[in-house]
Amino acid sequence: MGAIEGYGTQREAVEALLGAAGPSAMVLSFREDRAFAALSLNCFGSFGSTRLDWSVAEVLERTSGFDAAELCRLVGEYGEGGGLGVVFPGNLCVPSVAVDLALVGAYADALLDCPECWVFLVEQAVLIEFQDGEGFVVARVPVPG
Structure with a gap:
């Protein structure tokens, strides 16, 4: 099964997030996921598959x-002014979700159920990473040059 066919097949993994965020959350299609990844995750090199x-x-x-x-706290501080956030789970089988940053408090616990995840603060061009048990890293997305 390729990336397109496998993308989002484990939607149940984000059901708690969708339930907590309600209508302000939207599951992204594979094409939408890749478009937001091009603006954020793909601007970084990587070590292994998820570092x-x-x-x-x-x-x-x-x-x-x-x-x-x-x-x-991190989303409030670095996402000042609000806007859109895109949550990328570390597994393409779990779909990415777009959410209103103002509602992070309602779904933060659900997000932390993922073993690794990134939150892209779209308007601020900031990426927050968390790896299970390792804390958070907050960085500006580098401008491709």
Whole structure:
């Protein structure tokens, strides 16, 4: 099964997020996922399949905290002004979700159920990464040059 066929086949993995965020959340199609990835995740190099290379980016903050309150703080601080957030799970079988940043508090616990995930703050061009048990990394998305 290729990436397109496998994309989003585990929708149940984001049901808690969708239930918590309600109508403000939208499951992205494969094409939409790849378009947002081109503006964010794909601007970084990687180590292995899910480790981003932060050496090409302006790292704004690294935290050891790994809970919903810390995620809410980071999104509130770096997503000031609100806007759209795109949540990329670490597995293409789990679909990406677009959400209103103002509602992160309602779904932060559900997000942290993913073992690895990235939240792209679209208007701010900031990416927040969390790897299970390792805390958060917040960085500006590098401008391709």
